Amino acid sequence: MIVEPAPAKLNLALHVRRRREDGYHELETLFAFVADGDVLSLAEAECDRFEIVGPFAGGLTPDGDNLVTRARDAFARDVAALPPLAITLDKRLPVASGIGGGSADAAAMLRAAARLADVVTDDPRLMAVAAALGSDVPACLLGRTAFGAGRGEDLRVVEGLAGRPVVLVNPNVAVPTAPVFGRWDGVDRGPLPGGDAWSVATLGRNDLFVPAKLIAPVIGEVVDALDRLDGAVLVRMSGSGATCFAVFNDPDACRAGAYAIRAAYPAWWCLETALV
Numbered sequence: 001m002i003v004e005p006a007p008a009k010l011n012l013a014l015h016v017r018r019r020r021e022d023g024y025h026e027l028e029t030l031f032a033f034v035a036d037g038d039v040l041s042l043a044e045a046e047c048d049r050f051e052i053v054g055p056f057a058g059g060l061t062p063d064g065d066n067l068v069t070r071a072r073d074a075f076a077r078d079v080a081a082l083p084p085l086a087i088t089l090d091k092r093l094p095v096a097s098g099i100g101g102g103s104a105d106a107a108a109m110l111r112a113a114a115r116l117a118d119v120v121t122d123d124p125r126l127m128a129v130a131a132a133l134g135s136d137v138p139a140c141l142l143g144r145t146a147f148g149a150g151r152g153e154d155l156r157v158v159e160g161l162a163g164r165p166v167v168l169v170n171p172n173v174a175v176p177t178a179p180v181f182g183r184w185d186g187v188d189r190g191p192l193p194g195g196d197a198w199s200v201a202t203l204g205r206n207d208l209f210v211p212a213k214l215i216a217p218v219i220g221e222v223v224d225a226l227d228r229l230d231g232a233v234l235v236r237m238s239g240s241g242a243t244c245f246a247v248f249n250d251p252d253a254c255r256a257g258a259y260a261i262r263a264a265y266p267a268w269w270c271l272e273t274a275l276v
């Protein structure tokens with residue numbers, strides 16, 4: 001049995017620079033990962049099977065198009081043969097929420113497949129398969145704090161944020177990515193600032209915040225609620241939303257913040273975790 005974690009991704013900053021001819025957007029982003037996420041379990045079996053369990057299993061159908069089975073099939077086609085596998089996805093992250101759950105699941109499947117097939121994880125074919133699966137999958141395959149450019153696949157690792165406590169909050173509203181990009185106003189507000197990772201995070205922006213709020217105005221309430229927490233040193237929306245995060249210096253303040261959010265907004269999803 002292989003157990004492969006699929007950690008949630010955060011965009012600590014996300015600058016949208018321009019819309020490309022192919023419909024995708026050129027980004028400059030600071031990717032980070034947290035200590036919690038979905039979990040993929042795999043065991044060799046008589047035939048391929050896929051099931052989804054966990055708190056957000058209801059948001060997906062196991063028979064439908066899933067990034068896990070797409071990653072499995074792409075690996076078997078483009079990298080190396082795989083034995084029949086019984087795969088269980090423990091879906092703990094809200095679906096379509098800006099923290100890359102599906103991308104993290106696909107990346108976890110590729111890592112597990114590489115282990116099973118004795119392929120090294122820095123095999124360039126793995127990154128190529130990841131990029132074809134989705135813009136965030138290469139970053140999730142790397143799983144480390146990194147600057148991302150291009151569609152998100154041009155990655156440069158950066159150190160310096162591990163261990164910072166963070167609260168993630170989603171108002172339980174699914175926000176699909178494409179319509180958010182579709183509402184971006186086309187104005188280039190400038191590149192990521194220079195400096196170390198923390199300076200970039202704090203001085204940066206999320207250019208998808210305004211377009212995402214047009215689709216789900218409650219995101220504004222989430223940011224306001226996080227802004228009111230004592231000790232929050234960075235509050236922002238991640239990706240195309242609707243999940244927002246608050247970074248703290250002090251783990252006790254983080255715990256108190258998560259407690260306050262759960263008490264005031266019991267219908268919202270709230271995860272107390274840390275950057276890795």
Ligand SMILES: C[C@@](CO)(OP(=O)(O)O)[C@H](O)COP(=O)(O)OP(=O)(O)OC[C@H]1O[C@@H](n2ccc(N)nc2=O)[C@H](O)[C@@H]1O
Pocket residue numbers: 011014023024025026027029097098099100103133134135136137150151152177178181238239240241
């Ligand atoms: C916005 C980001 C920021 O990290 O995260 P999420 O909000 O999805 O977590 C990503 O760029 C999302 O990556 P991912 O979710 O893998 O997107 P993809 O499947 O590649 O693309 C979904 C759709 O989003 C739009 N898209 C995505 C990436 C990009 N650089 N430009 C785009 O315009 C396109 O309309 C595309 O059809």
Ligand SMILES: Nc1ncnc2c1ncn2[C@@H]1O[C@H](COP(=O)(O)OP(=O)(O)O)[C@@H](O)[C@H]1O
Pocket residue numbers: 060065066067068089094095096097098099100101102103104105106136175176177239240241
């Ligand atoms: N394993 C998966 N987990 C989540 N979503 C998936 C998965 N496989 C396919 N999808 C599809 O991908 C879309 C984006 O999902 P997700 O990665 O959760 O969004 P985001 O990157 O915004 O957090 C969903 O609307 C869903 O239909």
